[in-house]
Amino acid sequence: MSIRRKLLTRFIGMLTGTVILIILLGSLATIWVLQKVNEVNIVDDFAINGLDQLINSAEIMPDNTIRYDPELLKQVDKNQGWLQVLDEKGYVIDDYHVPSDVPDHYKPGELIAYSQGDKVFPYQLSMLIREKDGKYFTLLYGEKNVAQSLLDEIRPKLSYASGKLTVKPAEQETIRKADAYIQILDPYGKEIDSYNKPAVGVPSQYSIQDLILQVRYPNRSGISVATWYDNQNETTWMVSVRIDSTVVEKQNPYAFILEPALVVLILSIVALLILLALWYANRFGAPMLHMLQWLQRLEQGQYEEPTGASGIPRSQRRNGKWKRKYQVYGDVLHSMQALSHTLKQDEDLRKQTDSLREEWIAGITHDLKTPLSSIQGYAHMLETDKYTWTTEEVREFAGIMIDKSMYMDRLVNDLAMTYRLRSGGYQPEVVRTDVNTLLCDLVLRAERNPAYGEGRILFQPANEPVYGLVHIPSFERIVDNLTANALLHNPPDSILVVRVYAGEHDDEFTIEFADNGRGMSSETVWKLFERYYRGTDTGTSDVGSGLGMAVTRGLIEAMKGRIEVLSKPGEGTTIRLIWMQSTEERS
CATH class of the missing domain: 3.30.450 (Beta-Lactamase)
Incomplete structure (x- = not known):
């Protein structure tokens, strides 16, 4: 599953869980409200x-x-x-x-x-x-109904005339014992007269709604209220008896239920969202911060993944598997691990390249200074008046100077060739050639070189005609370089065998240069093409420039081939030049 789908699945799950929790909280709040409303209804x-x-x-x-x-x-x-x-x-x-x-x-x-x-x-x-x-x-x-009973008892004994309520002593005693009071209201609910009414806390005017609520819900105020309407005077007699002194009157007891329930519900949802945000930050934000810290370390050249207190990468368990909250970013973490590994390899390669470059510069400097010193020395000898040189000596000095200058010319040319090959600026024009015949001619020419010795090269052609696409001048230089390396840098009694093998398809072939010389270590084989290794210096031979193997590989690759080197100390060296077409090229 892609990281996009993983994140989408996690987010949908989180939102679904949030909605379910909010619904659950709302349901609990609704149940609590219904329970409280039911309690209020029972009391009312x-x-x-x-x-x-x-x-x-x-x-x-x-x-x-x-x-x-x-x-x-x-x-x-x-x-x-x-x-x-x-x-x-x-x-x-x-x-x-x-x-x-x-x-x-x-x-x-x-x-x-x-x-x-x-x-x-x-x-x-x-x-x-x-x-x-x-x-x-x-x-x-x-x-x-205490108030109704009291009203039924005393109403026939009370009189009202000219806006004045008259209460006899016996009824006064009854009203006081019942902790009651009487109010006479006009047609608009305004108090006309009263008896035993408390000084505070009792209104002097009532709306229709107020009067109905007082009579209908006595438990809200703790006061039992009964009324009698006098048709003759269009007045309302209102008797109030306190039945519960601990009750504080509430105009709307449902507000006491709904408001706290709403506040608690909102606070619960906010708390839930905060907890979910913290969980989300830990679940999804912590891995992102970890990866960001990793990238910052990569920027600083530190390629290891940040570790915890135990020394184990924070994204992994002790068994090497991803922790649960890091699993969704598994693809990203794999890519970052590969990036860290690649960057570390590149850093190591850069350091090795820097070291090789320093060695190469030192070698090139030495290779240039040595013949240049010889040329300068012989030039000073010819220039001085202290000695008189014979014609034969002048010619000898001039020959040496020409050899050294030719060596320097080859060195510069090889150096230029390596840069052209590396930059892709050298594209040789290949032609279809008989490899057996071409290689046989080049081997015979090498055998005539007195610097190699007699009988040190054996040529074994393929049993069938072999044709390939090669650039003949470049091919000649490749053979010359490999032959010189095999014969000049090994003991005089070593033998070089050159073989040709046909490939499975047209224009496919392999050439093998195998000697039984001293061989090379694995480190020397690895450095053979990169550090421009040269087995001798200019004082021992003027055949090599120190760039021969680098030029050889570049020329082979320019002709769409490749080179392989197999060597062990004391067992000799085998170099194979392989021209094989890829599957895509054949198709």
Whole structure:
């Protein structure tokens, strides 16, 4: 899988996980809000919202008694309510905190009259019929409205005239004992008169919504409120009785639930995103920082991967495998490892090349100074008046000077040739030639060279005609260089065997120069073409220039061939010149 797909997969997975976590947080927040709203609804109106839950959570015991949810029973107690369970005939089969003035049996139609207000009942009555465990039963919930009871008791004994409320002493005592107060409101909800009203904390004007909320939800304010409308005077009588002094009035208890839930949800999402950002930074950012540090080290010439405290590369485990967070960048890390290895090799090669160049410059300088010194020496000898030279001596000196100058000319020409070959500026024009015949002529010419000795070269042509594309002048120089190296730098009794092998296809052939001389070490073989190795100096021979092998390889490669060298100390040297076409060229 490519790094693009890996990153895409990781990002999609991360975003999917984030969305799932946000949905989970939202679901938890929603569940909490619904639970709290349900609690508020039960407190606000237990008759509507609590009875249903009370039945759903109820369990019928073997003795036909009913077990209720303890938390719901606490709310019943707080509301000073009671419960009754009736069978199909109207008899009470189970009850909870039922007052003595509540009947234990209801006649047909009597329960309906009580619930609809057609018949006076001392409590506010709520009724719910449900099927439970295959049986139908009726649940009655009764709750006494303190304010309504007080209003029903004292209203006939109170009088109101000319905007003035008159309260008799007996009723005054009743109102004070109940910790209640009375307000008379005009048609617009503004207070006209009051009795026993607290000095602070009680409004003097009510809107329709305020009045309805006060009567409908007494538990929000801890005050039971009952009203009576006087049609004659178009006034509203309002009796308020404090039932819970610990309750602080809330205009909207749902805001207390929704606002914290929203704040907690937002903070949770922000915290989640921060944690995910930190995880993302560690998961994806740490490898990037590691690679950036690696690149900075490469810039400074330090090619090893940055390591941790244990000395192991930070991207790897002890077994050499990638760590989990680095696996997505595996391709990049592989490329960086290859780049580091290549740069290190190039650095080592550069150092070796610098060393070789210094050696080569020193060798070229020596090779130029030596013949130049001879020429200068003989020139000074001819110039001086101290000696009188004979004609034979002058000719001898002139011959030596010509040989040394010719050597210097070959050296300069070879040096120029190496640069042309390296830069690709030398492109010889090849022709199809009989390799057996050409090489035989060149070997016979070399045998006539008195510097090599007699009988030291053996030529073994191929058994069949061999033709190849070669540049004849360059080919001659290659043979001369290889022959001179094999015969001048080995003992006088060493033999050079030159063989020709035909290839599998036309214009493919191999030429082998094998001697049984002293051989070379692997280091010398490696340096043979790069340091312009020269086996002798100008004082021992004027045949080589010190650049022969470099020129030889360059000429072979210019003719689309290659050279191989096999040698061991004491076992001789074998040099193969190979002209083989590649598969692409043949096709």
